[in-house]
Amino acid sequence: MTTGAYRLLLPLALVAAGCRSAGEREDTERPPNLVVLFADDMGWADLGCQGAEGFATPRLDRMAAEGMRFTSFYVGGPVCTPSRAALLTGCYPKRVGLAHRVLFPYSDTGLHPDEATIAEVLRDAGYATACIGKWHLGHHAEFLPRRQGFDRWFGVPYSNDMDRHVYAKRDFTAPPLALYDDDEVIEESPDQALLTRRYTEEAVRFIAENASRPFFLYLPHTMPHKPLHASADFRGKSELGLYGDVIEELDWSVGAILDALEEHGIDDRTLVLFTSDNGPWRAESSGPLRGRKNTTWEGGMRVPCVVRWPGMVPAGAVCDEVVTALDLLPTAAALAGVAPPEVDGHDVRPLLLGEPNAASPTEAFFYYKDDKLEAVRSGRWKLRTGSSQLYDLEADLGETTDVATAHPDVVARLAALAETARADLGDATTGQPGANVRPVGRR
Numbered sequence: 001m002t003t004g005a006y007r008l009l010l011p012l013a014l015v016a017a018g019c020r021s022a023g024e025r026e027d028t029e030r031p032p033n034l035v036v037l038f039a040d041d042m043g044w045a046d047l048g049c050q051g052a053e054g055f056a057t058p059r060l061d062r063m064a065a066e067g068m069r070f071t072s073f074y075v076g077g078p079v080c081t082p083s084r085a086a087l088l089t090g091c092y093p094k095r096v097g098l099a100h101r102v103l104f105p106y107s108d109t110g111l112h113p114d115e116a117t118i119a120e121v122l123r124d125a126g127y128a129t130a131c132i133g134k135w136h137l138g139h140h141a142e143f144l145p146r147r148q149g150f151d152r153w154f155g156v157p158y159s160n161d162m163d164r165h166v167y168a169k170r171d172f173t174a175p176p177l178a179l180y181d182d183d184e185v186i187e188e189s190p191d192q193a194l195l196t197r198r199y200t201e202e203a204v205r206f207i208a209e210n211a212s213r214p215f216f217l218y219l220p221h222t223m224p225h226k227p228l229h230a231s232a233d234f235r236g237k238s239e240l241g242l243y244g245d246v247i248e249e250l251d252w253s254v255g256a257i258l259d260a261l262e263e264h265g266i267d268d269r270t271l272v273l274f275t276s277d278n279g280p281w282r283a284e285s286s287g288p289l290r291g292r293k294n295t296t297w298e299g300g301m302r303v304p305c306v307v308r309w310p311g312m313v314p315a316g317a318v319c320d321e322v323v324t325a326l327d328l329l330p331t332a333a334a335l336a337g338v339a340p341p342e343v344d345g346h347d348v349r350p351l352l353l354g355e356p357n358a359a360s361p362t363e364a365f366f367y368y369k370d371d372k373l374e375a376v377r378s379g380r381w382k383l384r385t386g387s388s389q390l391y392d393l394e395a396d397l398g399e400t401t402d403v404a405t406a407h408p409d410v411v412a413r414l415a416a417l418a419e420t421a422r423a424d425l426g427d428a429t430t431g432q433p434g435a436n437v438r439p440v441g442r443r
């Protein structure tokens, strides 16, 4: 056979063997897809592989076995709105004016349209973008996902307990919870038992429609925020009861997304990250961590985090370095090959890709509750700024023992770091406004 004949036959042989065709090989420079699966109020210990009892998370456990678990992963705030603002902008919620409590159906504010979100950064890099699920960064038209870089939106504007909620002190009754399909309200007070399933179906459809180009899928679930709901397929199935049923349905959803990626042959070009917006309301879900949602104890802001990207993120790895939700934007920008806007987070590709001796680029992580700085972590140490209690998180994960008197030098170092945050971001405790905070979006 001549060389020419080999040239003709080789591509056919590759196709027959299931390899990528020549046409597909041209786009090896194509940046990876990014899928962010974001539970609402799921605790650090709500993964089977992190000690969950009374329910099972086989797909998340398998995802962890095939990828990496980050065990010191922090969100930017201990409740919904601040946490989402931080994840999408790469900045502390305090910087973008959304640190205080959450947005309500009577709020006139939202994430400022001028803030750059991951969706905008990736859309500018050629990605298709979708937000499927709960938004909670402003429910007025000018703040909704399609104004913040998402081509597609399917979901609800805020929390599921706000559906027709009566705010007696304000003499305000919330309208029925709206279910949006892009810019249109398609239902009012949708059956919440079907939300996890419907979000998943929309997400799988988005993956199918965009399998041949880079995409960013952000899937912020409504569950397990209260009131809890699971579909008939899951209700009554777990040993624990409804809470366990809800988590098992979320686990099913993770599996459906991963299966869709595999089915479309884009498994190894897709980075999937699963995490939660803040700690749990259910005490047991914090496991060994102290505290829960709406606190700056570890249980409030350290959440489960599993990342999978076959061939790129090492399988079965566990990383205990400090990584935060603020790191997502700069890391995603780097993977997409574009320069990120100036943010508080860091590019954590060396940790993600398992480079030997990679260390956290976060010198200090600041725990804000509302507009108040309550704690700072640097390395293994965590200082509570009000009481000056010091905890050694490596030796004392549950924050049981104040070791401040034994380590005055550490207390001084972390107190100085806290001062830098106060000057930069502000602190309502000390009355400092912060030199570099930006305005919230207002109607």
Ligand code: MG
Pocket (backbone or CB within 6 Å): 040, 041, 079, 080, 225, 277, 278
């Ligand atoms: Mg939440």
